[in-house]
Amino acid sequence: xxxxxxxxxxxxxxxxxxxxxxxxxxxxxxxxxxxxxxxxxxxxxxxxxxxxxxxxxxxxxxxxxxxxxxxxxxxxxxxxxxxxxxxxxxxxxxxxxxxxxxxxxxxxxxxxxxxxxxxxxxxxxxxxxxxxxxxxxxxxxxxxxxxxxxxxxxxxxxxxxxxxxxxxxxxxxxxxxxxxxxxxxxxxxxxxxxxxxxxxxxxxxxxxxxxxxxxxxxxxxxxxxxxxxxxxxxxxxxxxxxxxxxxxxxxxxxxxxxxxxxxxxxxxxxxxxxxxxxxxxxxxxxxxxxxxxxxxxxxxxxxxxxxxxxxxxxxxxxxxxxxxxxxxxxxxxxxxxxxxxxxxxxxxxxxxxxxxxxxxxxxxxxxxxxxxxxxxxxxxxxxxxxxxxxxxxxxxxxxxxxxxxxxxxxxxxxxxxxxxxxxxxxxxxxxxxxxxxxxxxxxxxxxxxxxxxxxxxxxxxxxxxxxxxxxxxxxxxxxxxxxxxxxxxxxxxxxxxxxxxxxxxxxxxxxxxxxxxxxxxxxxxxxxxxxxxxxxxxxxxxxxxxxxxxxxxxxxxxxxxxxxxxxxxxxxxxxxxxxxxxxxxxxxxxxxxxxxxxxxxxxxxxxxxxxxxxxxxxxxxxxxxxxxxxxxxxxxxxxxxxxxxxxxxxxxxxxxxxxxxxxxxxxxxxxxxxxxxxxxxxxxxxxxxxxxxxxxxxxxxxx
Amino acid sequence: xxxxxxxxxxxxxxxxxxxxxxxxxxxxxxxxxxxxxxxxxxxxxxxxxxxxxxxxxxxxxxxxxxxxxxxxxxxxxxxxxxxxxxxxxxxxxxxxxxxxxxxxxxxxxxxxxxxxxxxxxxxxxxxxxxxxxxxxxxxxxxxxxxxxxxxxxxxxxxxxxxxxxxxxxxxxxxxxxxxxxxxxxxxxxxxxxxxxxxxxxxxxxxxxxxxxxxxxxxxxxxxxxxxxxxxxxxxxxxxxxxxxxxxxxxxxxxxxxxxxxxxxxxxxxxxxxxxxxxxxxxxxxxxxx
Numbered sequence: 001x002x003x004x005x006x007x008x009x010x011x012x013x014x015x016x017x018x019x020x021x022x023x024x025x026x027x028x029x030x031x032x033x034x035x036x037x038x039x040x041x042x043x044x045x046x047x048x049x050x051x052x053x054x055x056x057x058x059x060x061x062x063x064x065x066x067x068x069x070x071x072x073x074x075x076x077x078x079x080x081x082x083x084x085x086x087x088x089x090x091x092x093x094x095x096x097x098x099x100x101x102x103x104x105x106x107x108x109x110x111x112x113x114x115x116x117x118x119x120x121x122x123x124x125x126x127x128x129x130x131x132x133x134x135x136x137x138x139x140x141x142x143x144x145x146x147x148x149x150x151x152x153x154x155x156x157x158x159x160x161x162x163x164x165x166x167x168x169x170x171x172x173x174x175x176x177x178x179x180x181x182x183x184x185x186x187x188x189x190x191x192x193x194x195x196x197x198x199x200x201x202x203x204x205x206x207x208x209x210x211x212x213x214x215x216x217x218x219x220x221x222x223x224x225x226x227x228x229x230x231x232x233x234x235x236x237x238x239x240x241x242x243x244x245x246x247x248x249x250x251x252x253x254x255x256x257x258x259x260x261x262x263x264x265x266x267x268x269x270x271x272x273x274x275x276x277x278x279x280x281x282x283x284x285x286x287x288x289x290x291x292x293x294x295x296x297x298x299x300x301x302x303x304x305x306x307x308x309x310x311x312x313x314x315x316x317x318x319x320x321x322x323x324x325x326x327x328x329x330x331x332x333x334x335x336x337x338x339x340x341x342x343x344x345x346x347x348x349x350x351x352x353x354x355x356x357x358x359x360x361x362x363x364x365x366x367x368x369x370x371x372x373x374x375x376x377x378x379x380x381x382x383x384x385x386x387x388x389x390x391x392x393x394x395x396x397x398x399x400x401x402x403x404x405x406x407x408x409x410x411x412x413x414x415x416x417x418x419x420x421x422x423x424x425x426x427x428x429x430x431x432x433x434x435x436x437x438x439x440x441x442x443x444x445x446x447x448x449x450x451x452x453x454x455x456x457x458x459x460x461x462x463x464x465x466x467x468x469x470x471x472x473x474x475x476x477x478x479x480x481x482x483x484x485x486x487x488x489x490x491x492x493x494x495x496x497x498x499x500x501x502x503x504x505x506x507x508x509x510x511x512x513x514x515x516x517x518x519x520x521x522x523x524x525x526x527x528x529x530x531x532x533x534x535x536x537x538x539x540x541x542x543x544x545x546x547x548x549x550x551x552x553x554x555x556x557x558x559x560x561x562x563x564x565x566x567x568x569x570x571x572x573x574x575x576x577x578x579x580x581x582x583x584x585x586x587x588x589x590x591x592x593x594x595x596x597x598x599x600x601x602x603x604x605x606x607x608x609x610x611x612x613x614x615x616x617x618x619x620x621x622x623x624x625x626x627x628x629x630x631x632x633x634x635x636x637x638x639x640x641x642x643x644x645x646x647x648x649x650x651x652x653x654x655x656x657x658x659x660x661x662x663x664x665x666x667x668x669x670x671x672x673x674x675x676x677x678x679x680x681x682x683x684x685x686x687x688x689x690x691x692x693x694x695x696x697x698x699x700x701x702x703x
Numbered sequence: 704x705x706x707x708x709x710x711x712x713x714x715x716x717x718x719x720x721x722x723x724x725x726x727x728x729x730x731x732x733x734x735x736x737x738x739x740x741x742x743x744x745x746x747x748x749x750x751x752x753x754x755x756x757x758x759x760x761x762x763x764x765x766x767x768x769x770x771x772x773x774x775x776x777x778x779x780x781x782x783x784x785x786x787x788x789x790x791x792x793x794x795x796x797x798x799x800x801x802x803x804x805x806x807x808x809x810x811x812x813x814x815x816x817x818x819x820x821x822x823x824x825x826x827x828x829x830x831x832x833x834x835x836x837x838x839x840x841x842x843x844x845x846x847x848x849x850x851x852x853x854x855x856x857x858x859x860x861x862x863x864x865x866x867x868x869x870x871x872x873x874x875x876x877x878x879x880x881x882x883x884x885x886x887x888x889x890x891x892x893x894x895x896x897x898x899x900x901x902x903x904x905x906x907x908x909x910x911x912x913x914x915x916x917x918x919x920x921x922x923x924x925x926x927x928x929x930x931x932x933x934x935x936x937x938x939x940x941x942x943x944x945x946x947x948x949x950x951x952x953x954x955x956x957x958x959x960x961x962x963x964x965x966x967x968x969x970x971x972x973x974x975x976x977x978x979x980x981x982x983x984x985x986x987x988x989x990x991x992x
Contacts, residue, residue, distance in 0.1 A: 011792055012830060014815035049813070144817070146828040148844050149786040150855035157828070158844070160789065188796065189806040251812055282836055283814075300810070300836065308808030315809070315835025318875065322772060 001058040002125070002167035004040075005200030006133060009161035009185055012049045015250035017142055017156055018216075022047045028136040029054050036128050037063045046204070046214045048253045050185070053214065055200055059129075059166070063122030070096055072114035075105045089114060126166050130173035130180075133164065137175055141476065151177050161185060168199050186210025187254050190305055211305075212253040220249045226257035227299045231287050233259060238285040238299045239275070243441065248283055252303035260284070260317045264296045266324045269331060270418045272411060273402075277323050280407045282316070327408065330401035338423040339416065342396040349399060354517040355466050358395045364513045365391040368458035371509055376499055379450055382428065386451035390432035393420055394455060397433075413437045439489045446493050453497050460490040464537075465510035468530040471523030473537065487541045491567055500566045500643055503538065507531045542570065551578040554702045561697030563690075569645065576647030577696055586655065593658045594698040597685035600670050606682045616680040621667040625660035629688060632656055636694050650695050657688065706868045706882045709802060710756055713780050713862065716798045717754035722782065725755035730937050731944040734759050734820075735781030735861055739936060742823060742971075743978045744783065745848045745857045749989035751785040756864070760944065762903035762951035768889075768896030771876040772869065775899050776892075780862040786855035787844055795842065795860055799834070802871065810835050818843045822943050822967040824850035824975070827859065839867050849975020850968075903951045912954070916945045923970045932977035939970045 006029075013021070022045040030043045033056065041058035072078065078089035085093075085100055093100050096116045106115045137155075148158040153176035164171040164180035173180040185194045190211035197206050204214055213219040224245060227238040248255075266274050271294050278284040284298035300316050302309075346359035355361075369391045373384045397403050397416030417434030421427070428451050435452030436459055438444055447453045467473075467481050474483050494501065511527040511534075525533060539560050546556040551574055559574035581587050617623050635653045639646055670681040692698060704712070714724050728738035735741060735757035744751045757779050765775030784791060792813075800806055813830035818841060820826070827843035841861040845853045865888075868880050878889030919941045926935035946963055949955050955963060982988075 012813035012815075016815075144828065146844055146846055146856075147854070148856050148858075149789065158787075188811070251814065302810040303812055304807065304810055308805075311808050312810045312835050315837060315870065318870075319836040 001039075001041075002061055002169075003200035004056040004059045004125075004129065005053070005163065005165045005197065005203050007051050007053040007161075007163035007184055007197075007203075008137070008159060009051050009163075010155065010159055011157045013047075013052075013157050013250070015049070015247045018047045018049070018052070018250045019246070021052055021140060021142065021156070022216075024140050025052060025054050025136065028139060029056065029132075032132045032136055033059065033129075036132055037066070037122070038125055038128060047216050047250065048212060048214055048219075049250055050253065051212075051214070053163075053203065055203060057200075059125055062124045063128060065122050066120045068118050068120060070116050070118050072096075072103070072116060075112040075114055078103070078105075078114040092116065126169060126171055129166065130164070130171050133171075133173055134175055143478075153177070163197060165197060165200050184210070186212055187304075190254060213255070214253075216249060219252075219255060220245060223249055223252075223255045223257065223301055226255065227285055227301070230257045230259040230299055231285075231297070234287075234295070234297055236287045236289055236295050236297060238287055240285060241279060242443075244279055244283060244285065248301040251283065252301055254303060254305070256302045256304055256306055256309070258300040258302055258309050258313050258316070259287075259297055260300055260313050260320070261297045262317065262320050262324060266328065267294060267296055269324075269328060270415070272414050273327050273331065273408075274324060276408055276411050277327050278320065280410055281323050282320060284316075284320070326405065327402070330405065330408075334400040334402055334415075334419060335422055339393055339396045339419040339425070340423060342399050343392070345399045346395055352466055352470060354519060354521065355470070356515050358398055360515070361462065361466075362392060362395050364462050365394055365455070365458045367513060368462060368510070369454050371506075372454050372457060372499075372501075375501060376454075379454075383450040383454075386426060386428035386432055386449075387454040389425070389429045390436070390451050390455050391458060393425070393429065393433060394436055394459065410440075439492065442485075442488070446489075446496055450497075453493050453499070456493055457490060457499065460486045461506060461510045462513070464490075464534060465507070465514050465530070468525055468534050468537075469511065469514045469527070470517055470521055471525050473533055483537070484541060487538055488545060491538075491541060491545060491571075494567050495571055498568060498643075500568050502565050503535070503567055504531070504565055507534050538567070542567065542574075546571065546574050549575075551575070552581075554700050555581055558696040558698055558700035561693075561700050562695060563693045569643070572644050573647055573695065576651070580648065580651055581701075584651070586658075588703055590651075590655055590658055591698045591701050591703065593661050594654070594692045595701075596661060596665060597688040598692070598697075598699050601682045601685040601689060604682055606679065606686060610679055610683045612683045612687060613680055616676060618677055619664075619668045621660065621664040622681070622684070625657070625664050625688075626684065628656055628660045629684075629691065633687075633691055636691065640694070647695060654692060654695060657691075661688065704803060704868070704871050705884060706864065706880060706888070708883075709864055709868055709871070710780065712802055713798060714754065716801050717782055720752075720794065722752045722754040722784075725753050727755060727757050730940045731760050732757065732940055733761055733943065733947060735779040736820060736825070736859065737823065737940060737943070738781075739933065741781060741783050741859065742825065742848055743936070743975070745785065745845050745853055745859075746851060746975055746979050747982045747987065748855065749785075749982065749987050751783060751857070751989065754780070754782045757781050760947070762899075762947050765896060765900035765903050765951070767900040768878070768893040772866070774865075774877065774892070774896055775903060776895070778864045780864050782860040782862075783857050784860075785857035787858035791858050792842075795832075795840070798860075799839070802867070804834070804871070813842065814838075816841070821964050822946075823848065823971045824968045829859075834867075834870065837866060837870060839863060839870070849978075850972045851975060851979065903948060907948050907952050909949065909952055909954045912945050912949050912952070916942055916949070919945065920966065920970065923974075927970065927973045927977055930977070932974045932981065935970075935977075936974045939967060939974060942967050942970065 026043050026045045033040045039060040040056050044055045046053040072092040073088040078086055080086055089103060092114060093103055096118050098116045103114050103116055105112050142156040145154040145156060147154055159176040159178060162175060162178050162180040163182060163184050164173045165182055170182050171180055182196050183194055184197055187210060195206055195210050197203055207214040213222060224240055227240060231238045275286045278286050278298050284300055287295045287297040287299060289295055302312055346362060347357050349358040351358050351361045366388060369387045397412055397419060402415050403409050403412045413436050414434045417430040420433050421430040428449060431449050432451035432455050435447035435449060436455045438447050438456060447456050463486055464483060467483055472481060508531060511530050517524055543556050543560060547553060555578050556574050559570055559577050564570040614626060632653045636650055639649050670685060672678045718724050725740050732738055738757060740753050758776055759779050760776050762775050764773050766773045796806060812833040814833055816831040818827045818829060825848040827845045829843035831838040832840040832842055843859045845857045845859060847853060865877055869877065872881060874880055878893055880888040882888060882891055919938045923935045923938035923942065946967060
C-alpha cells in the first residue's frame with residue numbers, strides 16, 4: 001500500500017505554535033483518513049520553523065466499495081392510489097441510478113418511506129486525499145492568523161510551497177493559491193536550496209541532504225548534545241530549560257551550538273537576573289559548574305554550520321553586554337527606593353484595565369490572607385503575620401524598572417523578594433514574595449513556605465475572580481491570562497498543603513471584593529454568574545488533572561457530580577473511587593443498585609419539601625430499607641467529620657444498602673397507583689440518592 | 704562600510720527592484736511607519752513600492768548622548784512593498800547580503816514579533832530579524848491601519864541603520880560610528896542628543912505642550928471634516944509627538960495614557976477613512992497604469 005507525504009512550506013512559524021499545530025495535523029489526518037474509509041498505518045508528523053509535514057505509511061490505494069440504504073420520499077408521496085410510482089419516486093430512483101423495481105418501502109419511526117439500495121464505488125485515495133487536506137488545513141487553529149499579498153487564505157504565516165506525494169505520484173491539490181509538487185526547500189543558506197522528494201519514505205533523508213534536520217525530536221536531542229559538548233570545553237554544563245530547548249528547536253533547521261562568554265562582574269547580580277536576561281532576551285542557555293553555580297558563559301543555538309562560529313560568537317557577546325548593563329542599571333536605580341515606599345505608586349497603576357488599581361488589588365490580597373488565616377488551622381502566628389506583610393508588598397515590584405522591562409517581567413516576585421530583603425524585611429516575607437507566582441509551569445516546585453502558599457492561593461483566587469467578572473472565560477485555545485495554568489497551580493497548592501476550603505464561600509468572598517468594572521466590557525458577568533462559571537471552570541480543571549493521573553473519564557465525572565465543596569476532598573474521593581473500581585469485586589453490582597433510586601426519582605415533579613413518612617410504609621421491605629438507611633446516614637455523617645474522609649469506609653457503609661434496595665424493588669412498585677404511597681417512596685429514593693451522592697454520582701459510571 | 708554607504712547600497716538595491724526612493728517626511732514622527740508614504744499608502748487596493756530613510760524621534764529614549772546605543776533621534780530605513788511579493792523574505796536577505804554580510808558565516812533568524820501601533824490603530828504580523836543575536840530589522844505584514852483591514856497586504860521592512868552600521872563597523876558606541884570616511888556620528892550628533900535630551904526630560908514647558916496638544920487636536924479634527932485629510936494628518940502627527948514629549952516629561956499619568964492614545968487613534972482613523980474614500984473617488988489611479 002502506498003505512503004502519503006504532505007509538507008506545508010511556511011515562512012518562519014512562531015516557535016510556540018509549531019508543536020500544537022503538528023499535533024492537530026496528526027490527529028486531523030488520522031481521523032480524516034478513517035472517516036473517508038481509507039485504511040492506513042501510523043501517522044507521523046515533522047516540524048521545523050519553515051515546514052509542517054505529515055507522513056502516513058500504508059494508505060489504502062482506494063476506498064472500499066460501499067452499499068448504502070438511501071432514504072427517499074414518504075411512501076404516500078411515492079405511489080398514487082393505484083400503486084403507480086409518482087414523479088417523486090421516479091426522480092428519486094433516477095437520481096440514485098437504480099431501477100424502479102429495486103425501490104422498497106420500509107416502515108420507520110417516522111412513517112413508511114421509500115428506500116433504495118445503492119452501491120457506491122470506492123474512490124481512489126489520490127482523489128479523496130486532496131479534499132481532505134484542504135479541510136484539515138482550513139480547520140487548523142492557531143492563536144493568531146494573518147493574510148498576505150492578495151491571497152484570501154488565512155494561516156499563521158504565509159504559505160510558500162506545498163508537497164503532496166502518494167508514493168511517487170504528485171497529488172492534484174491546490175491550497176492558498178499554490179499547486180502541490182514534489183519540490184521542497186532546504187536550509188536558507190546551506191546546500192543547494194531546493195530538491196525533489198522521490199517518494200514519501202525518502203523525506204527525512206532528502207531534507208538531511210538539504211541541511212534540514214526535519215525530525216524535531218532528533219533535532220532537539222542534537223541541540224542538547226551539542227550544547228553539552230560546547231559547555232564541556234570549559235568543564236561546565238548548560239542549563240537546558242525544557243521550554244527554552246523547545247523554543248530554540250523551533251527557531252532552527254540545522255542546529256549548531258556556539259559557546260559565548262560575558263564579563264564576570266555580572267555574576268554579582270542576583271542569579272536569576274543574568275539568567276533571565278540570557279534566556280528571555282537572547283534565548284541562550286545559561287551555563288553552570290558541577291555544583292550548579294552560574295558561570296559567565298552561555299550557549300547560543302545557531303541556525304547554520306560551524307562556518308563563521310567566531311563571528312557568531314563575537315556578535316552575540318556584543319549583544320548581551322548592553323542587556324546585562326541595563327539590568328544592572330535597573331537594579332541600582334530600583335534599590336534607591338525601598339520596596340515598601342512603592343506602595344503609594346500602585347494607586348496609579350490600573351489593574352486589568354477597569355478593575356481599579358494595583359493598590360486596590362493589594363488591599364484585596366490582604367483581605368484574602370486574613371480570610372484564609374481564619375479558616376486554615378495549623379499556621380503559626382509568625383506565618384500568618386509574614387503572609388499579611390507579604391500580601392501588602394506583593395505588587396510593589398510591578399513599578400520597578402526591572403519588571404517594567406517587558407522581557408524581564410518573568411523576574412516578578414523573585415526580584416520583589418530581593419528588594420524586600422535589601423529593604424530589611426523579614427526573610428519569611430522575602431521568600432513569600434518570591435514564591436507567590438509558583439508554580440509558573442507545570443513542573444515548577446510549589447511554594448515551600450506557608451506564607452508563600454497563602455499569598456499564592458490568594459493571588460490566584462483574586463485573578464480568577466477578576467477575569468471572570470470581566471467575562472474573560474478561557475475557551476478553546478484562547479486563554480490569554482493563563483487561567484488554566486493558574487487554576488492548576490492553585491489546586492496543586494491546596495492539595496499539597498491540605499488546605500481544605502469551602503470553595504463556594506471562597507468564590508463568593510473573592511467575587512464580592514471585585515469592583516464592578518467601569519466601563520463594563522461586553523460579556524461581563526454578574527457575581528452569581530461569575531461564581532457558577534468559575535465553579536464549572538475549576539471542575540473542568542479538576543477533571544483534566546485527575547484524568548492525567550490515570551483515572552478514567554467517567555470515574556472523575558462521577559466524583560465531580562457528587563455533593564462536594566472542597567477541592568482537596570473531591571480529589572481524595574475521585575482517587576478512592578478509582579481504587580474501588582480497580583479492586584472492589586462488587587463494584588459493578590453496587591453501581592447498578594446505586595443508580596436505581598436516582599433513575600426513578602430524578603426528573604419527577606416530587607416537591608422539594610416532601611419528606612418520608614414511615615407511617616405510610618405498606619410493605620416490610622420499606623421499613624427495613626429505611627432502618628438501614630438511617631444507620632448508614634449516621635455512620636457516613638460521622639466518617640465525614642474527620643479529614644481526610646475514609647471513603648473506603650463510606651463505600652462499605654453504602655454497600656449495606658445493596659440488599660435492602662434490591663428487596664424493596666422486588667417487593668413493591670415505587671410508582672404505585674396510590675399517589676401518597678408513590679410520593680412517599682419517591683421521597684425515600686431521593687434520600688437514598690442523596691446518601692450515595694456523599695460519595696459519587698454513580699449514574700456517570702459507564703459500565 | 705560607512706553609514707552613508709549603507710544607505711546608498713540599500714537605495715540601489717531597492718531602486719533596482721522597482722521602489723520609488725522617497726525622501727524623509729518633514730514632520731516629527733516616532734517611526735517610518737507613521738509617514739503618509741506608509742500609513743496612508745498601505746490602505747486601499749493600489750500597488751505601492753517605496754523606500755526611504757526616516758529620522759525618527761523617541762523623546763523617552765534620549766540618554767544625553769552618553770548611552771552606547773540609545774538616542775532620542777535615530778534613522779530607520781523603511782521599505783514598503785504592496786502587495787507583499789511571494790519571495791519577499793529571500794529578497795530581504797539578498798539586500799542584507801548586498802551590504803557584504805555573507806549569510807553562511809552569520810546566524811540569521813526570524814523571531815516572532817507582532818507589531819502594533821496603538822496611536823495609529825495599526826497592527827501587523829511578523830518577526831524581528833536577528834543577525835548573530837542582534838535585532839537588525841522589523842519585518843511586518845500589515846494587517847490593519849487606521850482600524851481598517853489592509854487588502855491587499857503590504858509588507859514593511861524597517862532596518863535599524865545605526866545598529867547595522869555599528870555591527871558592520873565593529874564599534875561599541877554610536878559616537879564612533881563613521882558617517883563617511885572621516886566624520887563620525889559623535890561629531891555630528893552628540894551635542895544634538897545632549898540638548899534634546901535636556902529639553903525633552905527637563906525643560907519642555909508642560910503647560911505649553913498641553914495647549915499645543917489641544918490646538919493640534921482641534922485643527923486635525925476641523926481639517927478632516929473639511930475634506931483636507933492630508934494637512935489634517937500632519938496635525939495628528941504633531942499631536943503624537945507632543946504626547947511623546949509630555950510622556951518624557953512625566954506629565955502623563957498611567958491612567959491618562961490610554962485615553963490620550965485613544966484620542967490620537969480616533970483622529971488617525973478618521974484620516975485613514977477619508978484617504979480611502981478619496982482614492983476611491985479618484986478611481987484608484989495607481990491601479991490603472
